[in-house]
Amino acid sequence: MSTMLFAEALTSALREEMERNPKLILLGEDIGRSGGVFRITVGLQARFGAERVVDTPVAEAGIVGSAVGLCLSGLQPVCELQFDAFSYPALNQILTHVSRYRWRTQGKAPMPMVIRIPCGGGVRAPELHSDSPEAYFCHTPGLTVVSPSTPADAKGLLTSALRSPDPVVFFEPKKLYRHLRGEVPDGEHLVPFGKVRTAREGSDVTLIAWGAMMEIALAAAEALATEGVSSHVCDVRTLSPLDEEGLLQAARVTGRVVIIQESPRNCSVASELAALLAEHAMYDLKAPIKRVSGFDVPHPYYSIEHHQRPDCARVVDAVHRILEA
Amino acid sequence: MKPGNADPADASLPEGVDEALALELYRQMVFLRIFDERALVYHRHGRIGTWAISWGHEAIQVGAMLALKASDWAFPSYRENKLGLVRGMSPAHVLAGCRGHPQGWWDPHQWRLGAISIPVASHVPHAAGFAWGERLQGRDTVALSFFGDGATSQGEFHEGANMAGVMNAPLILLCTNNQWAISTPVHRQTRARTLADKAAGYGMLGVRVDGNDVLAVYQAVSQAAARARAGEGPTFIECLIYRAQAHAFPDDPSAYRDDTEAEQARREECVGRYANLLMRRGLLTEELAARYREEFLAKMADAIAEAEALPIPGPELAFAHAYERKTPALERDLSELQRIQAKQGTR
Numbered sequence A: 001m002s003t004m005l006f007a008e009a010l011t012s013a014l015r016e017e018m019e020r021n022p023k024l025i026l027l028g029e030d031i032g033r034s035g036g037v038f039r040i041t042v043g044l045q046a047r048f049g050a051e052r053v054v055d056t057p058v059a060e061a062g063i064v065g066s067a068v069g070l071c072l073s074g075l076q077p078v079c080e081l082q083f084d085a086f087s088y089p090a091l092n093q094i095l096t097h098v099s100r101y102r103w104r105t106q107g108k109a110p111m112p113m114v115i116r117i118p119c120g121g122g123v124r125a126p127e128l129h130s131d132s133p134e135a136y137f138c139h140t141p142g143l144t145v146v147s148p149s150t151p152a153d154a155k156g157l158l159t160s161a162l163r164s165p166d167p168v169v170f171f172e173p174k175k176l177y178r179h180l181r182g183e184v185p186d187g188e189h190l191v192p193f194g195k196v197r198t199a200r201e202g203s204d205v206t207l208i209a210w211g212a213m214m215e216i217a218l219a220a221a222e223a224l225a226t227e228g229v230s231s232h233v234c235d236v237r238t239l240s241p242l243d244e245e246g247l248l249q250a251a252r253v254t255g256r257v258v259i260i261q262e263s264p265r266n267c268s269v270a271s272e273l274a275a276l277l278a279e280h281a282m283y284d285l286k287a288p289i290k291r292v293s294g295f296d297v298p299h300p301y302y303s304i305e306h307h308q309r310p311d312c313a314r315v316v317d318a319v320h321r322i323l324e325a
Numbered sequence B: 001m002k003p004g005n006a007d008p009a010d011a012s013l014p015e016g017v018d019e020a021l022a023l024e025l026y027r028q029m030v031f032l033r034i035f036d037e038r039a040l041v042y043h044r045h046g047r048i049g050t051w052a053i054s055w056g057h058e059a060i061q062v063g064a065m066l067a068l069k070a071s072d073w074a075f076p077s078y079r080e081n082k083l084g085l086v087r088g089m090s091p092a093h094v095l096a097g098c099r100g101h102p103q104g105w106w107d108p109h110q111w112r113l114g115a116i117s118i119p120v121a122s123h124v125p126h127a128a129g130f131a132w133g134e135r136l137q138g139r140d141t142v143a144l145s146f147f148g149d150g151a152t153s154q155g156e157f158h159e160g161a162n163m164a165g166v167m168n169a170p171l172i173l174l175c176t177n178n179q180w181a182i183s184t185p186v187h188r189q190t191r192a193r194t195l196a197d198k199a200a201g202y203g204m205l206g207v208r209v210d211g212n213d214v215l216a217v218y219q220a221v222s223q224a225a226a227r228a229r230a231g232e233g234p235t236f237i238e239c240l241i242y243r244a245q246a247h248a249f250p251d252d253p254s255a256y257r258d259d260t261e262a263e264q265a266r267r268e269e270c271v272g273r274y275a276n277l278l279m280r281r282g283l284l285t286e287e288l289a290a291r292y293r294e295e296f297l298a299k300m301a302d303a304i305a306e307a308e309a310l311p312i313p314g315p316e317l318a319f320a321h322a323y324e325r326k327t328p329a330l331e332r333d334l335s336e337l338q339r340i341q342a343k344q345g346t347r
């Protein structure tokens, strides 16, 4: 085991997989000499050259669209989009081509690419630098959508993404990059997709979260423990397709579920999770499922963004309400 | 050699620029310069957030804005975050925005200024549509959109420019070619010889000016505006400068470039150069220049105090404007949040 920052875990996955697989090529804005705005690709251009770690024009549709062509030519592109909301100019390419090339070619032309997207708020960023856009991608068949919450998972899930035969949209909670440090297994480390992680065992209530919200879920579990409430905390990890069995099991452990997400609620991943549990675990539930989420407003100016991001108080309150139910 | 008033010894004022305007251009440039210098200090103190600096871009921003009529509209990007000052907005208002305070946003109709556009080039089609709409309604308004060299790589730049050409919109596409898009030099954005060359592809006139020369910028924009008003359609203006500072604060240019070019650019910066010209013409003295600086420094000190004194609003404001009328779900969410926050004694 070694201890690393979340950001370093991502860098090490990229470096090791690039060593292993000469077909991997990184493209994005400012990822070369400067190592990207979050320094995730730092040192990689020096190591692998400017033809494998490519500074592109400021053109997200061009980056992802050309990645489609790179895949067709036999390479495996890894696109870095600079911030969450700057995935929107690329949405057309992702939704109309990346996600369905395999399907429309009867499996003859898969799209083994990874699209890395720093996501989420809480870092006092300007407008459109704090979005949590995962739902757009989860709504689109053909994409695998993943978000890690620990350095070990950052490395293990990214490594799996880099080996995935299907396109993976990989959400990196930017608040964790240099804020979270943790142990990462040495040597090859893969975390399979489609497997939830139990972050804490408990018996009274199940908290389900992912990415940056795991920190809030665990803090709420701590706070609840001081009141004698025992929380089972489940990290979704793969947002699409979901680990349905794992989620149902986590819900059944306690029969009371609170889902925590940073993004707005309407038609979101939390909505899908709640529907899944309602459909398949209805009779194991002792209370209505609760969602604690961002509100259905644009992510606010940073002086008031703390109202938008779920916090410990809101989670604890939701737990109290379903314990009373 | 760059086009424009490149020879500082040529101290003549172009047609349409009288002495009062010549001095006003200078005053506004000094105001923007001081704003930037102070904002950088406030950023370092942690009193404002990310600061997209435009130190050295004053000739472009002021020259272009003063060449427009008060009724014309401009569409800024993040780099033109303090453009409102030229229209009379208070510096406290602008600083509030830098503090992530909702008060920092403005009514576009009041200032004839689109909202700051964060996604690169995404406002170019807005300016095209606005110009087109004004023309459809029989008004002689001109729209000007600011963007950088990197923006010309975006699909939305192309679509906006193309649309403006097809619709013969009274639009000025003002490209600040400061040679860098964060760490990416302009030759990684385009293989075109100049960005102004792109204009031909849209059937519009493309011109290049020295972006350190406020009079040249003023003249180019005036001419483009006159053409637009005369029904001759859009113009693409490429203003050439060099980004002498970081992309924004925080950003460390030493990670991707050697500072010698930037150092050279800092020596050629537009405010000092224009001051020399005005002094040679006897329009400006050292004393007057010093007086302006003092005046604006005092204004900035008051402005930061005013911006810092603004009470941070509660969550109501985030809920207030997503829709014209709050949805029932938003009403419920807000009262739930207020209940929890009251219980916690947090806000």
Ligand SMILES: Cc1ncc(C[n+]2csc(CCOP(=O)(O)OP(=O)(O)O)c2C)c(N)n1
Pocket (backbone or CB within 6 Å): A029, A058, A060, A082, A086, A089, B079, B118, B119, B120, B147, B148, B149, B150, B151, B152, B176, B178, B180, B181, B182, B243, B247
């Ligand atoms: C669509 C989009 N992609 C990426 C970014 C991140 N970003 C902010 S500024 C910038 C560089 C833009 O350079 P340029 O257009 O030359 O303008 P400058 O910053 O030099 O004024 C980038 C890539 C963004 N704001 N919007």
